Amino acid sequence: MQRFDIPFNKPYIAGKELYYIAQAVMVDEHLSGDGPFTKRCHEWLERHLKCKKGLLTHSGTAALEMAAILCDIQPGDEVIMPSFTFVSTANAFVLRGATPVFVDIRPDTLNIDEKLIASAVTSHTRAIVPVHYAGVSCAMDEIIETAHQRRLWVIEDAAQALFSTYKNRFLGTIGHLGCLSFHETKNIISGEGGALLINDEHFASRAEIIREKGTNRSQFFRGQVDKYTWVDIGSSFLPSELVGAFLFAQLEQAERIIEVRNRIFGLYYKHLKPLHDQGVIRLPFVGNECACNGHMFYIITKNLEERTLLMQALKKEGILAVFHYVPLHSSPAGQKFGRPVGNMRVTNEISDSVLRLPLYYEMHDEDVARVVRVIEQFYGAESSS
Numbered sequence: 001m002q003r004f005d006i007p008f009n010k011p012y013i014a015g016k017e018l019y020y021i022a023q024a025v026m027v028d029e030h031l032s033g034d035g036p037f038t039k040r041c042h043e044w045l046e047r048h049l050k051c052k053k054g055l056l057t058h059s060g061t062a063a064l065e066m067a068a069i070l071c072d073i074q075p076g077d078e079v080i081m082p083s084f085t086f087v088s089t090a091n092a093f094v095l096r097g098a099t100p101v102f103v104d105i106r107p108d109t110l111n112i113d114e115k116l117i118a119s120a121v122t123s124h125t126r127a128i129v130p131v132h133y134a135g136v137s138c139a140m141d142e143i144i145e146t147a148h149q150r151r152l153w154v155i156e157d158a159a160q161a162l163f164s165t166y167k168n169r170f171l172g173t174i175g176h177l178g179c180l181s182f183h184e185t186k187n188i189i190s191g192e193g194g195a196l197l198i199n200d201e202h203f204a205s206r207a208e209i210i211r212e213k214g215t216n217r218s219q220f221f222r223g224q225v226d227k228y229t230w231v232d233i234g235s236s237f238l239p240s241e242l243v244g245a246f247l248f249a250q251l252e253q254a255e256r257i258i259e260v261r262n263r264i265f266g267l268y269y270k271h272l273k274p275l276h277d278q279g280v281i282r283l284p285f286v287g288n289e290c291a292c293n294g295h296m297f298y299i300i301t302k303n304l305e306e307r308t309l310l311m312q313a314l315k316k317e318g319i320l321a322v323f324h325y326v327p328l329h330s331s332p333a334g335q336k337f338g339r340p341v342g343n344m345r346v347t348n349e350i351s352d353s354v355l356r357l358p359l360y361y362e363m364h365d366e367d368v369a370r371v372v373r374v375i376e377q378f379y380g381a382e383s384s385s
């Protein structure tokens with residue numbers, strides 16, 4: 001495997017992660033789920049994001065699976081989502097026997113095109129899953145309005161969007177349910193990890209049960225019932241306390257982490273803006289209603305061939321830049337289980353032309369400058385730095 005001077009992503013320690021892990025083992029003597037650190041993470045999420053209830057899961061995928069169960073998605077149901085997303089967005093619903101219905105994305109934000117959603121709704125539709133790509137918000141007012149008219153659930157896939165806002169509300173707290181990820185490639189990390197945000201109170205007690213293998217164990221520990229038993233379907237969706245301990249240390253530093261990422265995002269933007277203005281490449285678009293968490297910096301090239309050549313040029317200089325999703329509607333499982341609506345033109349184009357640049361907490365300004373220089377040289381541009 002080639003080692004890169006400037007990798008695409010790099011996990012990091014932000015503060016007291018290792019100290020808290022030791023504390024969980026040696027002081028709290030609690031390693032299974034829902035110990036003191038997991039509870040601290042729940043409180044932190046509820047307080048800082050202003051959501052009714054936050055529950056840690058072992059992944060963003062698990063949070064999406066819990067959401068599908070909570071919304072009682074059944075075989076034959078349809079769930080509207082973008083095709084330009086990670087497989088878990090669709091898989092969670094396919095596991096319940098539902099059909100993902102894929103809608104094209106907007107060319108500016110690369111998020112689901114809210115104007116196309118109404119035409120995808122049928123009598124079988126149960127939910128809309130907006131994915132906030134790169135931490136940039138979907139047009140939530142329009143989506144919530146469509147969902148309200150058609151009586152659909154809104155489950156936000158906010159895996160990339162922790163701490164981003166839409167009209168001053170945190171992403172993941174606007175729909176009925178929101179799903180976060182703490183995978184090592186996200187902003188705030190715990191290796192694997194995630195959280196389900198519950199914004200509609202009526203889901204709260206059932207969510208605890210589904211997360212604890214279908215038992216009322218959480219109520220038992222709070223002394224609300226005198227024995228615990230099997231009451232619903234469920235699985236083991238909760239993370240180990242080791243994950244909670246690591247994550248809590250990251251959450252304590254969240255503000256600083258987001259600040260650092262936004263600074264790197266800003267540097268890339270400033271230096272690459274001339275190429276954008278000349279129409280050579282296209283840079284990310286963040287609308288006025290959104291404050292972004294600096295999750296990802298991408299550029300959009302002319303086409304697949306140009307992107308491949310640029311990736312090679314970067315690789316030669318020890319820099320790893322990567323493309324993103326194979327559209328779900330053209331993947332083998334997506335064709336088998338899902339259905340696209342319309343021609344998916346933007347999704348197909350973007351999938352061929354988007355290139356994600358390195359962005360991680362410990363990235364130096366000189367690293368950003370190096371990446372920018374290779375891109376400028378590739379396009380024969382004057383250096384901006």
Ligand SMILES: *Cc1c(COP(=O)(O)O)cnc(C)c1O
Nearest residue numbers: 059060061086088159181183193
């Ligand atoms: C990362 C991601 C997920 C899955 O999260 P995991 O924690 O890796 O399971 C789901 N949806 C999107 C859009 C993601 O980026």
